[in-house]
Amino acid sequence: MAGGQLVVAEHRIYVRSANGDRVEAVDPASGKTLWVTPGEARPLWAWRDRVALLVPGPKGELVIQVALDTRHGAEILLTSAALGIPDWVPLYDVAVQRRSVVHRVRVRSKGNDLWLAWWAQDQVITGVRPPAPEHESSGGVRVDLSTGAVAALDEPVLPPDPDQAVPASLSGWKLSKGQLWAPCRCGGPDKPVRAGRFAVSVALEIEQLEKQERVWLLRWRADTGQPAEPVLLHQGARLFTILTGDGDHVLTSEKARTWTIHDLETGRRRGQVSLHGLAEVSILGGRLFEIHGKDYRFRLDAYDIATGRRLWKRPLWSARQFSPVP
Structure with a gap:
């Protein structure tokens, strides 16, 4: 990964x-x-x-x-x-x-x-x-x-991989690039990624009502290209959506620091955690790992996905330690 x-x-x-x-x-x-x-x-x-x-x-x-x-x-x-x-x-x-x-x-x-x-x-x-x-x-x-x-x-x-091409059956979908961030991944919302049995994409559909939107998980069979039933991840106040660095999960948030974790293949909600600056996030098994920083100092935190409890934390680097003088 x-x-x-x-x-x-x-x-x-x-x-x-x-x-x-x-x-x-x-x-x-x-x-x-x-x-x-x-x-x-x-x-x-x-x-x-x-x-x-x-x-x-x-x-x-x-x-x-x-x-x-x-x-x-x-x-x-x-x-x-x-x-x-x-x-x-x-x-x-x-x-x-x-x-x-x-x-x-x-x-x-x-x-x-x-x-x-x-x-x-x-x-x-x-x-x-x-x-x-x-x-x-x-x-x-x-x-x-x-x-x-x-x-x-x-x-x-x-x-792109062959299974990362947008199937013709999805050509009618309106895919937005506005608030989707895919760190270190090939592809974006209109160039889907593979997740298990499905090729998937996260599309942000803006509602006509003020401050309302829906976030859909679009899925289709990676082997045949046949569309599967879309999964509604969120409906309500505007929120942020990111893909995790491991490429298997999507996080949504409508409240500061509170993020809901969804499985990218099924759309299933796995848990909710309170995070910080989201410099980088990845998931391994039942744990979420977050790198975040403040005042040039960075830290790595580990969370239990099921409970949202922080398991451990450790300091990482300070940008001031290695930033050269211009």
Whole structure:
């Protein structure tokens, strides 16, 4: 499963370390650190007992390392060729008084390949009308996980899976992109994702009545494209809707900090939790993990989905620890 600062797998959580430049493997049950990478890295993708890390290569260029997660650390299995991401794009977001480098990385696996796309912008922050970005870059690559070979994509976006195309039977639906946020996922509300037996999409339908709206979970059979019965997730006051980083759940909220968790395949309500800033959210089993920050300091919290109770919390990095002076 993919993420930006938080990656979840079957038995591990991978996060940026407390100093902000390494990766820690965390026990999802206790929140304790199991191991830390010896050098600078960013969590990128995880599946079974493998984890993909974004790291600087020998000449400073960004590469992908695929590692075996053992009890004692990460055993490097493969290092890719250079990805071609510009050297001014950091492994982490930089936020300082006058400058901001913002970047987004999206990944997914297909067969024996790892697909990666990025977008980055370097901009001086000043007032309400900042100047044009000094640098801007986007691109995409396909990494062969057997050999480490890297091939550039013709388009700077990830190609959709066959089961992520919108079936013709749904062409009449009015899909909105307004309030749907899909971190580190290929696709959006009009490019659905796969969830179990179904291809699904979340559509925001605005009612004519003031401050009223409905949120539908649209579903159809991934194998045949035949539509299934839509599921009404919410009807009432306007709310926010996000997809979780694990890609299997959708969260809805109409009250500050209170989020209802829905299974993305069935629409079933799994629970309700009180969250903070939603820098990043993922779900693993019966637990929800949230990274949030305040005053440049970030924290990882774990919640029990059934009860909404917080199970543990641990400090992560402080942006001031590694933000360079402009």
